[in-house]
Amino acid sequence: MNARNDTCNPLVALVTGASSGLGESIAKNLARRGHRLILISENRTELFRVKHEIESECLSSVTVLEMDLFDPSSVERIFEFCESTQLAVDILVNCAGMFVNIDREMNDIVSIENVVNLHVTSLTKLCFLFGRAMTDRKRGYILNVSSINAEFLDPASLTYGPTKRYILALSEALHCEWKEHNVRVTCMTPGGIRTNFFAANRVYIPPVIQYTLLSSDSCAEIGLSAMFRGSLRVTPGIYGKLQSFFLKKIARPALYALIKKTYFSMKNRQK
Numbered sequence: 001m002n003a004r005n006d007t008c009n010p011l012v013a014l015v016t017g018a019s020s021g022l023g024e025s026i027a028k029n030l031a032r033r034g035h036r037l038i039l040i041s042e043n044r045t046e047l048f049r050v051k052h053e054i055e056s057e058c059l060s061s062v063t064v065l066e067m068d069l070f071d072p073s074s075v076e077r078i079f080e081f082c083e084s085t086q087l088a089v090d091i092l093v094n095c096a097g098m099f100v101n102i103d104r105e106m107n108d109i110v111s112i113e114n115v116v117n118l119h120v121t122s123l124t125k126l127c128f129l130f131g132r133a134m135t136d137r138k139r140g141y142i143l144n145v146s147s148i149n150a151e152f153l154d155p156a157s158l159t160y161g162p163t164k165r166y167i168l169a170l171s172e173a174l175h176c177e178w179k180e181h182n183v184r185v186t187c188m189t190p191g192g193i194r195t196n197f198f199a200a201n202r203v204y205i206p207p208v209i210q211y212t213l214l215s216s217d218s219c220a221e222i223g224l225s226a227m228f229r230g231s232l233r234v235t236p237g238i239y240g241k242l243q244s245f246f247l248k249k250i251a252r253p254a255l256y257a258l259i260k261k262t263y264f265s266m267k268n269r270q271k
């Protein structure tokens with residue numbers, strides 16, 4: 001299977017976090033490739049907006065499911081919905097994500113539970129429930145969206161990077177284990193993308209990074225192409241690769257105090 005013959009042979013793709021940003025771009029890209037879509041987020045209005053935009057542009061059929069992935073039991077409901085409607089998912093894209101600031105992390109334990117449930121528990125259950133069905137059918141693709149933050153210390157959040165590191169480690173294990181069943185698992189580790197992610201989560205982004213943000217459409221195209229090629233991992237764009245290279249070198253334990261001081265003094269100057 002590859003991206004080209006997939007266009008002649010439509011597959012069923014389930015995309016989480018499809019109501020905005022990168023997930024929306026991935027959904028639209030898959031629709032242009034001719035695939036049938038199941039879109040998930042907890043924002044019904046935005047999901048229907050994306051559905052209408054896709055259906056007005058392409059012939060693809062779009063089903064929307066309003067689900068809160070902070071609650072891991074929603075994964076069984078998604079799987080049962082697909083079983084009962086006989087939608088055999090061939091492509092799973094785990095894109096839903098959130099960033100919790102350190103201030104909130106230290107004061108709101110529920111925010112910690114939510115980020116772990118979203119990035120770890122729900123994502124893992126989605127991989128195993130749909131991935132097991134794919135291994136039985138001997139075909140399938142999974143694209144897990146991690147981040148370059150998986151590999152360096154970020155004083156802005158103590159849980160975002162570690163949970164994204166789990167996504168990278170899980171994807172590597174599944175990639176190796178399920179390859180022999182013709183199920184390709186790819187991990188995308190993007191650098192900064194131009195979406196509402198930072199504003200919505202009140203994250204300060206230094207100007208040097210802001211100028212190098214990648215568009216969500218380019219990121220989606222690179223991520224999906226890597227998935228259809230069966231790559232283990234992809235960091236889209238030259239700036240994403242440079243951010244990853246330098247941040248891995250700089251943001252490490254020995255320099256944490258300096259990084260933290262620099263980051264917060266830049267952030268406070270911005271206010």
Ligand SMILES: NC(=O)c1ccc[n+]([C@@H]2O[C@H](COP(=O)([O-])OP(=O)(O)OC[C@H]3O[C@@H](n4cnc5c(N)ncnc54)[C@H](OP(=O)(O)O)[C@@H]3O)[C@@H](O)[C@H]2O)c1
Pocket residue numbers: 016017018019020021022023040041042043046067068069070071095096097098118145146147148189190191192193194195196197198200
């Ligand atoms: N932007 C970047 O620079 C960047 C860099 C590296 C990696 N990433 C990753 O890329 C992914 C997409 O981020 P984005 O930049 O496109 O930001 P975004 O526009 O804020 O998208 C986040 C998506 O996740 C969904 N989501 C959040 N909590 C959810 C929940 N409890 N249940 C179901 N869906 C939920 C949101 O849906 P609702 O509408 O329901 O909230 C939204 O569709 C994330 O995993 C993020 O970590 C982003």
